[in-house]
Amino acid sequence: MRDFWTIFNQSFWTKAKTKSFVITTLIVVAGIFLMSNLSSIISKVQDIGVFDGGADSSTIYVVDHSGSLLEPLQQQLDASESDLTLKSSTHSIEELKAQVSEEEIKSFLELSVNETQTIHATYTSENASEFENPMAIRDALQNLQTNLKATSLDLSSEKVAQLFAPIEFNQKAVSDSSKSEEELSQARGLVYVLIFVIYFAVFYYSNMIAMEVATEKSSRVMEIIISSVSPVKHMFAKIAGVGTLGLLQIALFGVVGFVALKTSSSDLTSGVFSFFGFSNVSISTMVFAVIFFLLGYFLYATLAALLGSLVSRTEDVQQLLLPMTFLIIIASFIAFSGLGNPEAGYVQIASYIPFFTPLVMFLRVGMLELPIWEPILGVAILLVTIFVLGWFGSRVYRGGVLMYGASQSLKDIKKAIQLGKK
Amino acid sequence: MTLQIDNVTKKFGNFTAVKDLSMTVKQGSMFGFLGANGAGKTTTFRMILGLLDATEGSITWNGKPITYANSTHIGYLPEERGLYPKMKVEDQLIYLGQLRGMKKHDAKIASNEWLERFEVPHYSSKKVEELSKGNQQKIQVIASLIHKPSLIILDEPFSGLDPVNVEILKKAILDVQTEGATIVFSSHRMDHVEELCEQLIILDHGQSLLTGSLREVKRSFGHQNVRMKADFDLSFLQETTGVTSYKQTIEGGVFQIGEEKVAHELLRNALTKGDIRYFAIEEPSLQDIFIEKVGKEHA
Numbered sequence: 001m002r003d004f005w006t007i008f009n010q011s012f013w014t015k016a017k018t019k020s021f022v023i024t025t026l027i028v029v030a031g032i033f034l035m036s037n038l039s040s041i042i043s044k045v046q047d048i049g050v051f052d053g054g055a056d057s058s059t060i061y062v063v064d065h066s067g068s069l070l071e072p073l074q075q076q077l078d079a080s081e082s083d084l085t086l087k088s089s090t091h092s093i094e095e096l097k098a099q100v101s102e103e104e105i106k107s108f109l110e111l112s113v114n115e116t117q118t119i120h121a122t123y124t125s126e127n128a129s130e131f132e133n134p135m136a137i138r139d140a141l142q143n144l145q146t147n148l149k150a151t152s153l154d155l156s157s158e159k160v161a162q163l164f165a166p167i168e169f170n171q172k173a174v175s176d177s178s179k180s181e182e183e184l185s186q187a188r189g190l191v192y193v194l195i196f197v198i199y200f201a202v203f204y205y206s207n208m209i210a211m212e213v214a215t216e217k218s219s220r221v222m223e224i225i226i227s228s229v230s231p232v233k234h235m236f237a238k239i240a241g242v243g244t245l246g247l248l249q250i251a252l253f254g255v256v257g258f259v260a261l262k263t264s265s266s267d268l269t270s271g272v273f274s275f276f277g278f279s280n281v282s283i284s285t286m287v288f289a290v291i292f293f294l295l296g297y298f299l300y301a302t303l304a305a306l307l308g309s310l311v312s313r314t315e316d317v318q319q320l321l322l323p324m325t326f327l328i329i330i331a332s333f334i335a336f337s338g339l340g341n342p343e344a345g346y347v348q349i350a351s352y353i354p355f356f357t358p359l360v361m362f363l364r365v366g367m368l369e370l371p372i373w374e375p376i377l378g379v380a381i382l383l384v385t386i387f388v389l390g391w392f393g394s395r396v397y398r399g400g401v402l403m404y405g406a407s408q409s410l411k412d413i414k415k416a417i418q419l420g421k422k
Numbered sequence: 423m424t425l426q427i428d429n430v431t432k433k434f435g436n437f438t439a440v441k442d443l444s445m446t447v448k449q450g451s452m453f454g455f456l457g458a459n460g461a462g463k464t465t466t467f468r469m470i471l472g473l474l475d476a477t478e479g480s481i482t483w484n485g486k487p488i489t490y491a492n493s494t495h496i497g498y499l500p501e502e503r504g505l506y507p508k509m510k511v512e513d514q515l516i517y518l519g520q521l522r523g524m525k526k527h528d529a530k531i532a533s534n535e536w537l538e539r540f541e542v543p544h545y546s547s548k549k550v551e552e553l554s555k556g557n558q559q560k561i562q563v564i565a566s567l568i569h570k571p572s573l574i575i576l577d578e579p580f581s582g583l584d585p586v587n588v589e590i591l592k593k594a595i596l597d598v599q600t601e602g603a604t605i606v607f608s609s610h611r612m613d614h615v616e617e618l619c620e621q622l623i624i625l626d627h628g629q630s631l632l633t634g635s636l637r638e639v640k641r642s643f644g645h646q647n648v649r650m651k652a653d654f655d656l657s658f659l660q661e662t663t664g665v666t667s668y669k670q671t672i673e674g675g676v677f678q679i680g681e682e683k684v685a686h687e688l689l690r691n692a693l694t695k696g697d698i699r700y701f702a703i704e705e706p707s708l709q710d711i712f713i714e715k716v717g718k719e720h721a
Binding site for chain 2: 222224228
C-alpha cells in the first residue's frame with residue numbers, strides 16, 4: 001500500500017508542478033473572472049464608446065413631419081428606461097443620409113402620422129444589422145400609437161388596459177419523469193455546463209494518463225518501476241493520482257467561479273445567468289455531476305492507460321487514442337442533442353451503454369425526475385465495466401509496458417496479453 | 423539465499439527465447455552472463471525478476487519465487503537505460519528508492535552518499551536530461567543499488583562508460599559484493615567477466631553452451647595456447663600432432679593445443695630450427711572460448 005501512495009504522490013505532484021499545468025490553471029481562472037464580469041466589462045466599453053467610431057449611438061436625430069411625435073416619444077422611451085436621446089434635426093433627409101454614410105452620426109429617424117392616426121417611421125442607419133435601438137423605438141412608437149388611437153376612439157386608459165390584459169398561459173406535462181417547463185429551462189443551463197465540464201475533464205485527464213504512461217515507457221524508466229511495483233498497482237495509483245489532481249483542479253475552478261460571480265457586479269438572477277439556471281442550483285444535480293465525472297474518468301483513464309501502454313513513442317499516443325476519442329465525442333453528441341429532448345428513446349438506450357453513461361445518464365438525471373433506480377442501474381453497469389476494463393487493462397498493461405518496437409495498432413493488445421500472461 | 427534456475431523454458435508464440443536453462447548462483451557470488459545479442463539474457467533476467475513468467479521450469483530466490491512481496495531485496499539495472507528526463511536526480515533516486523521500500527529520509531541520505539561515491543554530488547539538483555549519457559547511467563546504477571539489495575541484476579552495466587568510470591563501477595560492485603550481495607550481470611566485455619566473476623554461463627540462442635566456475639570453464643574448453651616468438655617462420659610447426667590451429671603473429675605465432683605435452687614437442691621442434699626468444703603456455707581467454715563456442719554455433 002505504501003508503494004501505491006508513493007506513486008500516487010509522484011504522479012500528483014510532478015504533474016501539479018509542471019509549468020504547463022500551472023499556466024493552464026491560471027489562464028482558466030483568469031478566463032472565469034473575465035467571463036463572470038463580461039456584461040459589466042461590455043457596458044464599460046460601451047460607455048467609453050470604443051467601438052462606436054466616434055459617433056454617439058445613444059443620440060438619434062429625428063425629422064418629425066407631424067411636429068407632435070417627438071416629445072411623447074422621448075417620454076415613452078424614458079418611461080421604458082431607455083438611454084436613447086432624441087434630437088430634432090433641421091437637416092434634410094438627403095443631408096442626414098450623407099452624414100450617416102460618412103459616420104458623422106449613427107442613425108436618424110423619420111416620423112409622420114396619417115389621417116387614421118397610423119404612425120409611419122423610417123429608421124436609417126449604416127447597416128441593417130443594428131438591433132437594439134430600432135426595437136426600443138418600435139416598441140415605444142407602438143405604445144404611442146395605441147394611446148393616439150385610443151384617444152381618437154374616446155377610450156379611457158382603463159379600457160385600454162383591459163383590452164391589453166395578458167392571458168394566463170401554463171404548460172403542464174403528464175409524464176411523471178418530466179419536470180415543469182420552468183424547472184426544465186432552469187435545469188438545462190446547469191446540465192449543459194456540467195455536461196461540458198465532464199466531457200472536457202474526462203477527455204483531458206484521460207489524455208494526460210495516456211501521455212504519462214507513454215512517457216514512462218518511451219523514457220524506459222518503466223522497466224525499473226515495474227520491477228519494483230506491480231504494473232497493476234502502478235496503473236491504478238497513477239490513475240488515482242491524476243484523478244485527484246483533476247478533481248482538485250475542477251473544484252478550484254468551481255470555487256473561483258463562485259467567488260467571481262459573487263464579487264462581480266453581475267446579478268445572478270438576471271440576464272445570461274438566469275438562462276443557465278444558476279439561481280437555483282440543485283444539490284442532487286451537483287452530486288450526480290461529481291459521481292459521473294469520477295466514474296467517467298475512471299472508465300476512460302483505464303482505457304487510456306491500456307492504450308498508452310501499447311506505444312513505444314509518445315508521438316504515437318494520439319493515433320492509438322483515436323477510437324477512445326470518438327467514443328467520448330459520440331457520447332457528448334448524444335448528450336447535447338438530448339438537452340432538447342431528454343426523453344427520446346435513443347437517449348434512454350444510450351444512457352445504459354457504459355461508455356456513454358457518464359454524459360447521457362447525467363443528462364437524464366439532471367433534466368428529468370427519474371426514479372432513483374435508473375441512475376443507480378447506470379452507475380452499477382458503469383462500475384462493472386470499469387472493473388472488467390481494469391482487469392483486462394492490467395493484463396494488457398503488464399505485457400504492454402515490456403513491449404517495444406513499432407506498435408501503432410490495436411492488434412498489439414493481443415500481443416501484450418500474450419507477453420504478460422501468467 | 424541462492425538463486426536457483428531449474429529447467430526454465432520461455433516461449434513467445436512459436437519462438438523459443440530460452441530453452442531448458444538451469445543454473446545456480448550461490449549467495450555472495452558474482453555470476454556472469456555471456457551471450458551474443460538476442461541470446462536470451464534479458465528475457466532470462468526478466469523471468470528472474472518476475473516480469474515475465476517462464477513457460478516451463480522454476481526460478482527461486484532463497485527458496486521462493488521472486489514476486490512483488492520480496493522485490494525490495496532486488497536491484498535491477500535494465501539494459502535499456504531510462505529515467506524520468508525532467509525529474510531532478512535526487513528526487514528521482516528518492517522516488518525509486520521509496521518504491522523499493524525505503525523511507526524517504528533514508529533514501530535521501532543514501533542518494534547523497536552514492537552520488538559522492540560516484541564523484542557526482544553536484545548533479546544532485548540537476549535534471550536527468552541535462553546529464554551526459556554516461557552520467558545518466560551512473561545515476562541509474564545508483565538507483566539499482568541504493569536500497570542495499572541482496573540480489574542485484576545488472577544488464578550490461580559497463581556499456582557506455584569511460585575507463586575511469588568503469589573502474590569506479592567495478593569497485594562499487596565489488597564493495598556491495600563484500601557486503602554480502604549476490605550479483606548477476608551480463609556483458610559483452612569478456613575481460614570484465616573474467617576479472618569479476620567466479621561463475622559464468624554462456625548462452626546462445628536461449629541455450630546454455632557452457633556453465634560453471636571460470637576455472638572449470640577454461641579447463642573444460644580443452645585447449646591451451648602456446649605463444650612463441652622467433653626470428654624465423656614458425657608455420658612448419660603446425661604440422662605437429664596435437665596442434666589444432668595456428669595463427670601467425672608479427673613476431674611469431676600462436677598454436678592452439680589439446681594437451682600440455684604437445685607444448686614440449688613444439689618447443690623441441692622449434693629449437694631444432696634456431697633460437698626462440700619467447701615461449702609461453704597460456705590459458706585460453708574467455709574471448710577465445712566465447713568466439714570458439716558461439717562462433718561455431720553460428721557457422
